[in-house]
């Protein structure tokens with residue numbers, strides 16, 4: 001109670017951030033209005049939108065972004081965590097140039113050596129990915145993971161966790177950010193649609209599970225075991241709420257016993273929770289892993305890997321082509337899971353991804369140390385201001401949250417003071433510190449002392465204004 005009162009006092013003593021936001025981002029506003037004539041909502045992805053209007057960026061360099069009005073920002077969004085080396089890292093630029101020079105082309109449309117070399121590198125860090133397929137996004141990766149699970153098990157339903165995001169398509173567009181009134185009891189959540197245009201009846205095929213509630217998960221998985229092909233999970237919810245060890249161990253055990261494929265969606269956590277993702281931290285081996293973001297080095301990319309007996313469902317039978325009308329009598333198209341893509345295994349993206357991993361090999365630990373310093377500085381700042389706040393996260397991702405209560409899942413997160421956080425984020429933008437309001441902080445190898453000082457100075461200015 002005392003905490004809530006202190007936060008209320010802090011909110012009331014803030015000046016309102018919008019007047020300053022409008023006055024310093026006039027060109028962003030103009031472009032936003034113009035773009036709405038051409039792009040729905042003026043954006044190319046719904047997540048890029050926020051109120052009152054998103055800032056239009058023009059240049060990036062290291063840990064910094066510059067907008068179209070000429071304002072500079074320390075960037076903590078890092079393209080939703082994709083940019084582990086910051087903006088425009090020269091190692092990536094050189095890798096791209098070298099790849100073009102040696103290949104003489106941008107795209108082969110045939111197998112090429114880097115496809116195998118990249119897979120070997122990934123398997124070094126994530127040995128559970130015994131066989132790997134490349135995709136063009138994280139969304140495509142989770143979709144392929146589900147299709148593999150359906151094909152392998154012959155079952156047709158999937159379970160996901162309340163508050164977890166895996167991309168925008170029919171099975172996964174449920175209970176990502178559900179309204180409290182609609183989401184039912186915590187230990188048996190309802191399946192709440194999150195989009196227009198979902199196929200009728202889709203709700204029956206997606207079971208919603210409560211994160212960090214081992215007993216309820218066990219019960220629900222056992223109840224639906226005959227229909228469930230897979231459970232998909234962000235092992236660290238949103239990249240910042242860690243699974244409890246007992247919960248994740250039990251999930252592994254139950255899915256194994258019940259013949260349900262366990263998919264770790266490590267699109268956010270891969271090469272961020274640790275170099276080997278969250279599965280290395282927990283020492284839990286999923287059946288399938290999906291990756292994206294960091295491994296693409298800033299380019300559109302995703303990966304699916306897992307147990308060879310599951311992944312090999314997508315392997316063309318020797319000597320047969322998927323659409324070959326002369327197929328042998330012993331096999332037919334439906335023996336194989338069809339997976340394709342003109343750009344899969346794009347040489348330039350693999351080169352950018354490999355360069356990223358090579359830099360992280362020497363700079364990951366330093367980046368974790370910086371993340372921890374920043375978290376400590378932020379916590380100590382708000383403690384001095386008597387504002388109840390803490391940071392939660394793992395590796396190079398964290399989130400500042402305004403509560404002192406334990407936050408274990410989506411519903412706990414909803415109870416934190418999001419209004420205060422949103423206003424603070426707008427104030428921070430006005431002071432040159434950027435993340436999309438309410439988003440987690442993703443740290444890159446480019447963040448350092450200068451950015452830390454800039455952040456703390458901005459906070460001091462904001463709280464002095466009150």
Ligand SMILES: Cc1ncc(COP(=O)(O)O)c(C=O)c1O
Pocket residue numbers: 080137138139140142165166167234265266267268292293301302
């Ligand atoms: C855990 C997770 N899975 C899947 C996706 C979808 O990836 P993409 O945006 O590359 O399609 C995201 C994107 O934020 C994600 O965080």
